[in-house]
Amino acid sequence: MDLKSQILEMIRLSSTNLSTDVEEAIKAAASNEEEGSPAKNALNTIIENIALARSQSTPICQDTGALIFYVDYKAGEHEKVYIDAIGEAVKEATAKQYLRPNAVDPITGKNSGNNTGTNAPYIHFHQWDKDYTRIRFMQKGGGCENCGTQYRLPDITLGAGRDLKGVRKCIIDAIYNAQGQGCAPGIIGVGIGGDRALSHILAKEQLFRKMGERHMDPEIAALEENVLKDINKLGIGPMGFGGKTTALEVFIGYQHRHPATFYVSIAYMCWANRRKSMTIKNGEVTYA
Amino acid sequence: MLKITTPLSEETIKSLKVGDSVLLSGRIVTARDAAHKLMVEEKPDFIREYLKDAVIYHCGPVVKQDSKGEWSFVSAGPTTSSREEPYQSTVIGEYGVRAVIGKGGMGPKTLAGLKEHGAVYLHAIGGSGSVTASRVKKVEKVFMMEEFGTPEAFWVIDVEDFPVIVTMDAHGNSLHANILEQSEKVYKDLIK
Ligand code: SF4
Numbered sequence: 001m002d003l004k005s006q007i008l009e010m011i012r013l014s015s016t017n018l019s020t021d022v023e024e025a026i027k028a029a030a031s032n033e034e035e036g037s038p039a040k041n042a043l044n045t046i047i048e049n050i051a052l053a054r055s056q057s058t059p060i061c062q063d064t065g066a067l068i069f070y071v072d073y074k075a076g077e078h079e080k081v082y083i084d085a086i087g088e089a090v091k092e093a094t095a096k097q098y099l100r101p102n103a104v105d106p107i108t109g110k111n112s113g114n115n116t117g118t119n120a121p122y123i124h125f126h127q128w129d130k131d132y133t134r135i136r137f138m139q140k141g142g143g144c145e146n147c148g149t150q151y152r153l154p155d156i157t158l159g160a161g162r163d164l165k166g167v168r169k170c171i172i173d174a175i176y177n178a179q180g181q182g183c184a185p186g187i188i189g190v191g192i193g194g195d196r197a198l199s200h201i202l203a204k205e206q207l208f209r210k211m212g213e214r215h216m217d218p219e220i221a222a223l224e225e226n227v228l229k230d231i232n233k234l235g236i237g238p239m240g241f242g243g244k245t246t247a248l249e250v251f252i253g254y255q256h257r258h259p260a261t262f263y264v265s266i267a268y269m270c271w272a273n274r275r276k277s278m279t280i281k282n283g284e285v286t287y288a
Numbered sequence: 289m290l291k292i293t294t295p296l297s298e299e300t301i302k303s304l305k306v307g308d309s310v311l312l313s314g315r316i317v318t319a320r321d322a323a324h325k326l327m328v329e330e331k332p333d334f335i336r337e338y339l340k341d342a343v344i345y346h347c348g349p350v351v352k353q354d355s356k357g358e359w360s361f362v363s364a365g366p367t368t369s370s371r372e373e374p375y376q377s378t379v380i381g382e383y384g385v386r387a388v389i390g391k392g393g394m395g396p397k398t399l400a401g402l403k404e405h406g407a408v409y410l411h412a413i414g415g416s417g418s419v420t421a422s423r424v425k426k427v428e429k430v431f432m433m434e435e436f437g438t439p440e441a442f443w444v445i446d447v448e449d450f451p452v453i454v455t456m457d458a459h460g461n462s463l464h465a466n467i468l469e470q471s472e473k474v475y476k477d478l479i480k
Contacts, residue, residue: 048419053363058350058362058418059417059418060415061363061416062362063348063367100348143368169479172478173475173479179392179464180464181392230478233478234474235471235474236471239391239411240393241467272415
């Protein structure tokens, strides 16, 4: 198979076949909600939907998202090879209805019809020392993207200072403000530090983590667990119908900051957490 | 689970209350931003007969056309409803709509409109595009396809057992307002 077809298959898998770690987390959440409650009914419909999308190979959600690729390539490879293959794969995936046309010119309002355009799809390139190439893919829904936000600490209204206590308040505030709008239960990526742009990038990249994968730093790992418990006390629940599951995960990352700045960025991912990766070694492809 | 079928009577609508899980069958019409703007600004008649005692669905579907030119829905979950807040109440009154399906709920203007005209807001399960598409039995017609494009066109469809939850009823109650209020108390406590 050529590179384009290999990428096309990753797109199909991502759009139609939700990763089992996310599916398991949703099933666990459903068993935790009260019988007959709107929360439980909503989660059961979601579970049915995941299975149906997989068996029919149709998009899990009709908003197939903004398409974001992360390519880690070996020294000596050319980015252009990936740019071309990804562009073609995206067009074909759109024609095959794995993707909805989601690239709109902000000035003319015109939809390009094939998911390509300026910075669409967006590709993050990174060269690494490994002997294989890795391409990761994320479909970021528009509804949940609108629930993302950024805080500049200290934040006086929240009473949030430049420490982990302050970070905790930002996360709770963002989820409270989102209510059910991001198709809760969500998966929350948090980026601490960096400039404004890097902070958002770090937050979003956390969404690639496997459900239950805690941060290496025990202090951050503990914060992830505790703030998730707190969020679920809010009672917003699936779709905002009320219930015990408002979020499925909180993943926090940090990086160095300028002495004068302290940003906390929140990336909100809906339950339809569509992300896949592929590695290419000696021409052999493995999907995960 | 309650089952309701279009055409919907005012009586049926008034019997629904916030929190009810409902399976809806019959005719619904998709309409998003461009369609709502058109219905308020130009009040077109072509859509009138399809909306009377029927249902508006905030949805931009993924569709497919076969070799005979027949359309079908591939994935068709709800889109965020709050964008139609400025228009919704007027559209409900003008066209005699009995229910609006979407996600995320709507604001006070729509809530008042629902009460005034005897209509409800039904929340579909966000993201469940494959399940909802599987409940679409037939695509009857499409309007404004050329002008608005696929996601924004008016799709007149027949559905069977479409799963929704009543989150705003015809008596002035909103589950969204209730949850906001309850969660605010916990929120204030958590960030103290
Ligand atoms: S927020 Fe996610 S699940 Fe909800 S409609 Fe958008 S992409 Fe689909």
